[in-house]
Amino acid sequence: MTAGTTASRRGWPSRLLDGVERVGNRLPEPFTLFLALFVIVAVASTVMAWAGVTVQIPGSDEVTEIRGLFTGEGLVWLTENLGANYVGFPPLVTVLPILLAVGVAEKSGMLAAAIRRLIGSAPRWALPYAVGVVGVLGSVLSDASFVVIPPLTALAFKAAGRHPVAGLIGGFAATGAGYSTNILVTSLDALFAGITQSVTGVLPNPGAPVNPVSNWFFNIAAALILMVLAGLLIDKVLEPRLTRQGVPQTERADEEDGAPSSEAVTAELTAVERRGLLWAAVAFALTAVAVVAAVAVPGSPWRNEEGGFLPSSPLLSSIVFLVFLLFLVPGLVYGWVVGTARSVPDVTTLMGRAVRDMIPFLVLAFVLGQFIALFNWSGIGSWIAVTGAEGLEAAGLTGFLAILLFVMLASSLNLFIISGSALWTLMAAVFVPMFALIGYEPAFIQAAFRVGDSATQILTPLNPYIIVLLTMLRRYEPKAGLGTIIARMLPFTVVFRVAWVLVLSVFFALDLPVGPGNGIFLDE
Template structure:
């Protein structure tokens, strides 16, 4: 890709450049996580003797910081170190999926398929389509991080656009729009509604929270996020990247030349292989007694299929299915096109993919240890509860309080990655408080979801954040934490403003948030 002389930079671009420079001056991500872990140990030692009045909603007792430098804590940390690493959720997801993707990329299947698709896809619609696919990927839990985001870079590069812009657009959809649902509910809906109902019962045990209580709002939000992602990617992010050279390994880049006869033949056979796989898969999924379905007695959403709940083997097999659905057509393409001569070529593709993940594995080790230590210390819980109590003590007007919940959530999100863990802490304070003020749990939960999603994309403590940095470095060798934060900061700021206004619009116009949802709560007569 040719470097284009950049136009004079506006203040926004200069500010983002400053964020990038400062961020990239931070230590290597692996060392950064190590330093954060040491800092967590030190702070836990200092605060372990302090008595806090705030109650931990998980235990009902005053919250206490655990001293991680105590002998029992240190030995427990050492004993758990290996298990903490190997059970780190993103690690297995990334490595297994990349085995199949590695073969498909090594044989040339992904490159050929994308070049063929780009011949029929309008260039101007690439961005909203990519953001929309990222939002839809929530149905497959975390698969979007390892599938949609790297393919976003490949699609943009193959279309002659900057690959980092493709990563930004896909990341905005997958993670920035994490609480959005493109028609199909995600596993987050019943998880959050269950915590909301538990918090509401602290005030009124008769309250019932529907798992689809935010469904209309989150579905409408999908189109808002697609519009925001489209505008920012094309008008802010990509123009800023025009002066950033793509200096990654040329052998790793998708070719832009037309398909050869061998490639066309290989693509036809590989697509046929995918169709056969899909047909066999549907034949085993659709029957009523399919073993892919959730066990009998599993709680379901209203109208939800027993294939789409977390307990269903289908939902637990998403990553292995990605592995197979890329491995088989990748091998077929390679054999037919001639890029695969024998089984050793297939194994080489897997090994090549794993060798590219070496840096990520190192970062994942230190990231896993830090997250474990931070969770054990109770520091995140302390910040969340004290923040919620502080917001309650301010006694602000309702609209301002809802905005405060959004800002509090987005701030705490920089330290606690789990959406359910944050809501278990914040919701236990905010839901009962706002119920006393006449605000329904449904509206409070919707405010939380806006804040939770908006800042996902700028926190290095997101478990998948190091992986996205690795994807960036494949195309721009100098990319680091600052590069990715500067890329995603415009999305975070814009989503916080626009999505908050969108929620306030729902409230002002009395547009239903979801099934069985309301804006107001009437306390029972006492």
């Protein structure tokens, strides 16, 4: 049989996925991508500056001239602000403090123990729904969730007499497809908020400040629905299909591929781990009570001048501190009980390990900071926003259809740019100001981006954690390939995407706040 005959017999989904992989493999890694974009903006700004291009933002009487990087003024700006552009990159201000606290909670073992406790205590019938809960909540572990959760959920399924591959695939699907949402406030919320806030400075009416809880109401609604849907899909679609296909329920005896065996991971907690979780829960509750007491009393310094909290107040400006506190205190208590954080050097080591895991982002943040700073300083961001907004208005695309098209674009780009921070940096610089000029809150556009940034990442071969999952899966199915995984992920992607869009539609139609003090439309 010839290669051409083989190719002709393959269906269009396989050819499409092959095309996605080929195109995606030609994309540079994020640092190179944004370095190239920085150069493009530098050249374009210089040409526009020489041409005398100006922009006037609606609602402002000031006409702004485009400034070019390759001019005397631009070169001085760059040499004077290189360090400030990096250190002043807003996500660093929010992500790093939260990262230190989450690092203590994660590296001490508390978060993994909590996940194991939740999975291990679920009855057999409820196990798929427990996996849905754990998967969607898993983003609190950041990227580690893709490695920690699937083998644990596979083990829990096997112990309950259910198909372990359903736990493995379902755990990964729930983690990946629901990665952009959580009922908890995580470092991802801080990261997205920092990027969003960094591009609102060019707007005459930037709306309410964007902070880590600006999408909290939307996240809670989406997370609860996705948890249930993930459980239903695992229970009613994935597991029955695996049984019909005769997928083995036992792992291969050999370990020549070097894959991590789920047998090495136990869902059962030791006595000291159970005691640590108990005291961590007590510490969390006491800390939360202390915070509520501090802000609830009349005359609290965390209230605004009217005595409330919305639309802005010191309390909302202190979200980073509150998240830091609510992760750090339980993490320290757990670490003390189990012996992983008994001294100050222990704690600093745990924090250092967390920062070490973020080194790729810290390196990427250097070029991201330069790109955003140049985009804003040159005036190109304002020019694109005004031009794009005028184009949308001329085409009549100012309603929800424009939001849906934005979601579709984010979904498509997410197949090629896996880094959520890199993709949002790229899209926020253009679309946050553009949509603000036709009346949308930056926080709402950030929420819409979450819809596009979620489900499709479990389909793309460019997601490195799919390769990790494939290695785990081949312990059960030696001949499994990327097509095997993608075919099993597709129902999750489709259903999750529809659910995400429906939630977004309800918030839009009812004009519901997406977070404390953050709505859909800008106030006139």
